[in-house]
Amino acid sequence: MTNLIKIKNLNKTYSTAAGDFVALKDINLHIQAGEFLGVVGKSGAGKSTFLNMINGVDQLTSGEVTVNDVSIHSLSEDARALWRSKNMGVVYQSFQLLPMLTLVENITLPMDLSDNFHPRKSRDRALELLKLMELDEHAHKLPSFISGGQQQRVAIARALANDPPILVADEPTGSLDSITADHIFDVFEHLVTQQGKTIIMVTHDMALAEKFSRSLNIVDGQLVEIANASESIAMDHTIRMRK
Numbered sequence: 001m002t003n004l005i006k007i008k009n010l011n012k013t014y015s016t017a018a019g020d021f022v023a024l025k026d027i028n029l030h031i032q033a034g035e036f037l038g039v040v041g042k043s044g045a046g047k048s049t050f051l052n053m054i055n056g057v058d059q060l061t062s063g064e065v066t067v068n069d070v071s072i073h074s075l076s077e078d079a080r081a082l083w084r085s086k087n088m089g090v091v092y093q094s095f096q097l098l099p100m101l102t103l104v105e106n107i108t109l110p111m112d113l114s115d116n117f118h119p120r121k122s123r124d125r126a127l128e129l130l131k132l133m134e135l136d137e138h139a140h141k142l143p144s145f146i147s148g149g150q151q152q153r154v155a156i157a158r159a160l161a162n163d164p165p166i167l168v169a170d171e172p173t174g175s176l177d178s179i180t181a182d183h184i185f186d187v188f189e190h191l192v193t194q195q196g197k198t199i200i201m202v203t204h205d206m207a208l209a210e211k212f213s214r215s216l217n218i219v220d221g222q223l224v225e226i227a228n229a230s231e232s233i234a235m236d237h238t239i240r241m242r243k
């Protein structure tokens with residue numbers, strides 16, 4: 001098994017008017033290629049901060065993150081952005097769609113910027129991804145004309161645009177109804193099992209923990225491995241029964 005992502009002694013402190021706030025404390029973790037890793041935890045625990053360290057969207061305070069032997073925080077901002085466009089799809093918790101572009105244009109843009117696909121092919125691919133997200137009929141609308149859940153699925157389609165080996169998704173089902181959320185989860189599972197992708201997905205839905213190939217819990221900026229999520233849920237149940 002290859003360790004695709006290595007996180008070593010990672011710390012993140014935010015400087016605020018009220019003083020320093022330690023958001024991540026001494027995190028060490030190896031993520032293997034082909035894992036579907038779930039990261040659960042309460043609101044404010046540090047899940048988004050953790051993802052932003054793995055995708056290099058935000059700076060770390062100390063430690064190192066290497067992806068495929070590239071120490072991503074050692075790269076310049078431009079080099080990191082280019083690296084990300086080729087290696088990682090990112091689904092942001094707040095979607096971050098460009099309001100002046102149609103849905104299909106939002107998805108085509110990262111392909112055209114990275115030059116990974118011929119422009120003629122990128123548009124077809126964008127439409128295919130919209131179809132996968134069951135949104136093809138809305139392709140030419142602006143983001144403000146569709147619902148939050150639909151915008152979230154466009155953000156997922158955009159993250160998949162460059163066909164990256166790694167997908168990092170921050171609460172990608174947070175705005176979806178349960179049927180649509182299940183569909184997205186199936187799409188992710190398919191990407192892992194059939195296409196060999198590696199997915200790191202944050203959710204505050206603890207019930208999902210047992211569905212990942214591995215689950216981690218972030219508690220107050222510290223990582224706690226969930227040994228066997230389904231077992232611990234079963235144990236919980238037993239304890240409750242005895243009371």
Ligand SMILES: Nc1ncnc2c1ncn2[C@@H]1O[C@H](COP(=O)(O)OP(=O)(O)O)[C@@H](O)[C@H]1O
Pocket residue numbers: 014015016021023041042043044045046047048049050
């Ligand atoms: N830019 C920032 N500046 C200061 N504090 C922040 C910033 N971003 C996040 N935090 C704080 O760090 C903690 C973890 O935030 P976050 O990673 O967004 O948690 P989660 O995604 O688990 O809800 C929270 O207490 C949050 O208020």
Ligand SMILES: [Mg+2]
Pocket residue numbers: 047048049093170
């Ligand atoms: Mg968050």
